[in-house]
Amino acid sequence: MSETTLLQVEELKQYFPIGKNRVVKAVDGISFSIRRGETFGLVGESGCGKSTTGRSVLGITKPTSGRILYDGEDIASFTKAQRMKFKKSAQMIFQDPYACLDPRMTISSIIKEGMEVHFRYSKKEADDRVRDLLDKVGLTEDYASRFPHELSGGQRQRIGIARALAVEPEFIVCDEPIAALDVSIQAQVVNLLMKVQEERGHAYLFISHDLSMVRHISDYIGVMYLGSLVETAVRDEIYSHPLHPYTKALFSAIPKPDPDMNWAKTRIHLEGEVPSPINTPEGCKFCARCPHATEQCRRETPQLRDMGAGHRVACHRIEEL
Amino acid sequence: MENKNLKDEQFRIVGCDDVEGERLGRPQTTYWKDAWRRLRQNHLAMFAMVLLLVIIFLTIFGPAISGYSYEKMSADMNQTPSLKHWFGTDSLGRDLFARVWAGGRVSIIIGVVGAVITTVIGCIYGSISAFAGGRTDSVMMRIVEIISSIPYLIVVILLSLMLDDSGIGSILLALCIVGWCPTARLVRGQILQLANAEYVTAAKTLGVSNWKIITRHMLPNTMSVVIVNLTFRIPGYIFSESFLSYVGLGIKTPDTSWGMLAAGAQGSMFFYPYQLLFPALMIGLTMLSFTLFGDGLRDALDPKLRR
Amino acid sequence: MKKYVLKRILYMLFVLLVVTTITYFLMHCIPGDPLTALVQKLPEQTKANYYAKYGLDKPVWEQFLLFLKGIFTEGTLGESIRYPGRQVLDVLKKYSVSSGQIGVTAVAIGFLLGIMLGVVSALKRNKLPDKLISLIAILGVSIPVFVVASVLQFVFTVKIPILPTMGWGSPKHMVLPILCMSLSPLATYTRYMRSSVLDVVNQDYITMAEAKGMSFGMIVRRHILRNSILPSLTILGPNVADVFCGSFIIESIFSIPGLGGYYITAVTDRDFPMIIGSTMFYTGIYILALLIVDILYVVIDPRIRLSETK
Amino acid sequence: PAMAEESAQVLKTYRTNEPATLDRVAPTIDESGKYILHDASEPMVRIEEGKTVEAGCESYEYDEATMTYTFHLRDNKWEDGEPVTAADYLYSLQRMVDPNTAYGYVSDLYCIENAEAINAGEMEVSELGATAPDDKTLVVKLNDVTPAFLQVVPLYPQRQAFVEECGDAYGIDADKFLSCGPFRVTEWEHNSYIKMVKNENYWDAANVKLEEINVAFTNDSNTLYSSMLNGTLDYMETSSPEYIEQFESMDDMVVQDHVTPTLGFMVFNCEDPVMSNVKVRQAISLAINRELFVEVIYNNLSYPAYGLLSSANSLNGVSFRDKVEEPLKAFAEEHPDPKELLVEGLTELGMDPDPSKLEITVSSGSTTASSNNAMAVFQQCLQETLGVTMVPDQTEWASFWNDCKAGDFQIGYLAWSGEVDISFLFNLFLSDSAQMPCFYYTPEFDEIVNKANKSTDDEERFSLYGEAEKLVIVDQCQLAPVYYSVNRSVLRSKVKGWDYNVFSTAGRKGVYIEE
């Protein structure tokens, strides 16, 4: 890949054993890459393995198989020093703003934690930096001395963001960073994320359900379904020409802030049972709910195929549709 | 609202240049500072602290206050408490007030220092074990099992051979040698519960060293149990000290301790109950103050109980 | 799970072997042997015969191997030296029953009652019931057990003579010892429970349970207990093991035929086979209790995976 | 009513610890075991009120010329109805000298022909100088004059077949023991109690009134106290004056004192650099204020000891102490200031004669509260009288005794219980005994004691033992006697026929409950 590639994921698989002989195939062989300064939006059904992907990419969970190259180096073979460097440059904003903050630390200590590891700030510098960060995420310095349980969900999420930004990373996995925020703060946070990206050339893996926000911020978009990537493309391409049946259904379900629109009528209703990631069958994973499924779909697992201009889709019947 | 009184000039858009708005300057604190502040506000805990300080004060100056030597025998044997002998005298005619406080020196030091040492060791060991997990955990836990299974009596007899003097140091060593094991298991159990917490993952992602994760995140979150454990160790050690004298590691006459005073008064407890009462009372009061203080500390350390 | 338990049992045997080995050599390091403890003057020949009879004339490692051989080939732990003719295994079998009866009942009472009191104490935090319960707990551990035992004995056998003073044989004989022995566990569990319940009641899932319309009693039973019992469970394991071997004082006050006495006197008498036997017994119970507790951990809190405790 | 009367004949007594065994010849036989055996077995003779009384035998004679005892047995039966034969007595004697048995006090039996050689493994057990010519006759041949033979040698029957059947387990349980005494052991709950009931097969069953004896095992003084108050026990021993005061005020209790042959003393390690000097030892011995000690520690329930033997020891009814002055008393008068002696001693040793620079350690194998107090008293005495610093060193018994035997001590404080025969405590200090770890032996002392042991003339024995006593306590000062122990017992007054004599082996045969 080009030298600007920051992160490359190759055939990543993450299985969780549950009980006897059964595994949850949370992530089942996905590949993608993110270039410097670029945002890769990851969308998909809840439970399809987005967070798991994000976690594997940062080495929080050890992948079952597959390789993750960061800056051309396999993160599995990092030396200690490299790993520290990686931890500084790759950060995560956690999905659950409640669980990810230590209930016994004040906000300022939470934010300072990462700084203490990677920088040598004096106390004053650190305090200034905390104030700065709080300001960046739209909170006042008063919050520095509060405890997480005293904050609302959105406020906590912003603390999570501030914590990640504190170590000045160049790559951030944003696991639904805006889900818990109200629109005005969503806008603030997205603006913030975009601003730091512009300033410092951050790369993001942006996981979200808010498709309009994903559209707003991402350069590339990947659509996941049950542990696999079913479609990836440049943002505008995918929004204007979604090819995979699931992607189509997904995009049609985006609610519009328009009280006159009868959204329930326009969206594509998916029939059928949502299959579970436990011991998924062979074949296309979407076939159970796909209106176009054929025998072939049930038998063979479709591979991602380039449909031109970097638009890749995993569907057997893509040409026909 | 008196809309009538509103002047026109008040309806002039000025916008929000001072977006900061009003705010209350909350004091900048850290977890520990805040905890300390809340602890100070807890009257019961402060009372406990004062009580403890009084006890400590008396263990230092008590023997002198009484006007009697704690080791000097006299003809006034088995006296009931009176103006002359505030706590009465023992079967050798020694003044119990002086003896109780002299004994308190040993007991307080052993109880408190012993409890603190074992708790610290136990915390460190237990958290390392739980945090490391896997094989390390397994090996570390087996070691705990082995250490706590070897008969204590044999260990202390051997120890008493190796340590010539039987000063407080040796007693502490004897108490601590296995005393940390239960704490280690307790802490490990607590930390296993926390190991999957998202905030620990977050800290790991930040590259926070394991040591810091343990001390910053895990231990404070196990503190409430650790505090209870600590308060229970104190009377435990006070009694254990008198057991150690069984193998020759205890305090030597004429020095004494609360445990020894209580044990010594056992035989005639129905006749001279006060000989037992005072040392037992002191153990109880020490325990009480530590419990109250521990409760206060526990509340102070739990930001959710912040009021 | 099965695999895990098997693995743990293997570990258990390993620990047992290590403890046995260490104890075996340590006990030969302590000064004195069964004869010194007896204070007798014996002619050389008699002494030699005596040592030979118990294999004490051989080097320690050889004795140890013979001891192991005895276990594996004959399933015996040897014969007590201080009490000739008493097979260590028989003594353990017989007296662990009485020790166990009292001890386990006492711990069970202490545990159950302690948990109840602890919950009440936490829910009525800083109110009168909490204070009363805490006071009981403090008394429970800061009054020496021999005092409690003697006072109870005096009250219930002299002042209100409804119970036997000492001895063994009927359920009545067990009442006082159990009472005395349950006091310290009661206090301990009460305090641990109070503390961990306080940690749990502020959790969101308790609010959620309230929103479901559960009465608080039910919430306690269904949610609070499970989430707060782990620390108490952690100390329950060793506690059970201790009551088999650690109730020396109570046993001697109430003349109960139990193991506690043997456990102590075996060491002071330098009764080597008995020392090693009771140590093995203690270790066995101790590790078994730990294993059960570890399994309970997983049953109670599914977040703790057995693989982590591996 | 007959039933009620019967069940009233129950004696409830106790021992502080349970017998290790009821096998009289086992190495582990202890005082508790002997106590039970007095009731559950039938020795050849018993000692009642200081006199030897025929028990297992109808009569016996001693032939001075051949030094032979001949015992004629009664028609006694084992509890299972089999007769007790002379072979049973012989068997236990043989077992005792058998080196494989490792009987502890086997040296007491060396007066029997070939016993020593057998015990040394040089001869067969069958060659012992004792025979059973028929079922009713036991003949024991001595190799030397032994006046104390009947007091010292335990002659208890043991049925060979039964003992062999039980093997090592003989005497460790109710069903592993065969009674032939006035009572038989029916229940033995270890560490809890032994229950004995009247043995109907006993030859003198008609004169045994008690139906049942319960012996509880406990050593907790509060338990004893409560038990006496509520009738769980009929008898207890104590030294605490509070108990005595209370029981004395009760109508249904009888309080009695009796001196025991137990001596509390300090033994000096004469090989220790400081203690090697006799004057130092004497100074320390004199420095102890025995009156104070007895008052504070035992509430005057013991006597200060200035000699080796207490008034409990007597020869044919004459108390040793009546005949021989306690040697230390005179010595103390000669040396009113023991400090001088100490300084002299220290100077002889070439040490700094300033006593305040001297630190001596007193070790003890007891860690009880009263032992702590004893140490405190010694500390005070030595400090005040001699100006030396005393360090107490208390450990559990086995460690202490091991140290003593290894000579790893300066002064040991312990108590030793004498036997009925007055030679017992002297024999401890014989050079071939090596039992008392003072590491100081003189042929002179051995000579005197051996001579006294063999003498049949009471007057001569008294004076020889007196000489020996002075030697060991004053001249050589191997030990510093501290107190003679006294038992003070409380007995329910309805219990009659109690034999208070410590040396009595009568057992509870004659005890009965008065309605």
Next chain:
Amino acid sequence: MSRLLEVENLRVYFNTYAGQVKAVRGVSFGVEKGETLAMVGESGCGKSVTAKALMRLFERTSGEILPESKITFDGVDVMSLDKKALHAFRGTQIGMIFQDPMTSLDPTMSVGKQVGECLMIHEGIPMKEAVQRAVELLRMVEIPNPEERVKAYPHQLSGGMRQRIVIATALACHPKLLIADEPTTALDVTIQAQVLDLLRDLKERLGTAIILVTHDLGIVADFADRIQVMYAGMIVEEGTKQEIFKECDHPYTWALLRSIPAEGASKKQLYSLKGTPPDLLLDQKGCPFASRCEYCMPVCREYQPDFTQKSGTHRVACWLQHEKAPRVERPVGAGGEIR
């Protein structure tokens, strides 16, 4: 017809060391039977607290519902219910979907049991049966493989699944009013649509009223009947869906609507409000929004505005509505036109 829920002057204060956090400051509103009321507003403005207050869920916390607050549900005075009645009330009359699915589930209990609990208590059926019913409920909220998943523990489920478990729990006893505190934030749009369909279905079939707390104006636009905009513990504007989206009059509502990313206008800075909401510890003298309001007037800092009734359903608390105030154009993007 009286309203199903009538809240008057609801005040919830938290006692913290720094003083009282006045999280909800005199909120009055009502919900009709079968109606959906959406509550929107800045995060931290007291939406969740208001929701919890309706069930009096502050008994064991530092929170306190002031006595002057009045909550009437279906003719019942909620504030005066005794313990027993309150327990019977919760779950059956009002059900609640909690905002945070991870901490709202007991980590030590299988989700099936947690869902079934509600049935067990209120319908008195045994646990086994309740779990059977839970399977149905899980199927209803589109959890794949519900027979298996009832045995799962919360930590084994993805965020979205946990959220659906919480929803299933709230629905178990068919409450008359469902408070949904951000029920779909963790869900992807297809599932979100399904969940909303489910709620809609519930509303239609059983006439369940719903209070929907959400940040997603898209959902609000689709789902709600009426909308209530909160800011700093107070309601600033209230009206029907049409009124709020098309004719809103409060600067804060404008700001909300303007913040929505426009289709196709990517990677541009979005409109966002500056500053932060006021500290809830402080007493508010003027309008709570004054410090961030582009149209702030001196009067705004002095006095709290009263509600101006714009129509039967639409009211707004803003000084701009005062006759003396200058007329202000609704800014571009803040309703009126659709992008």
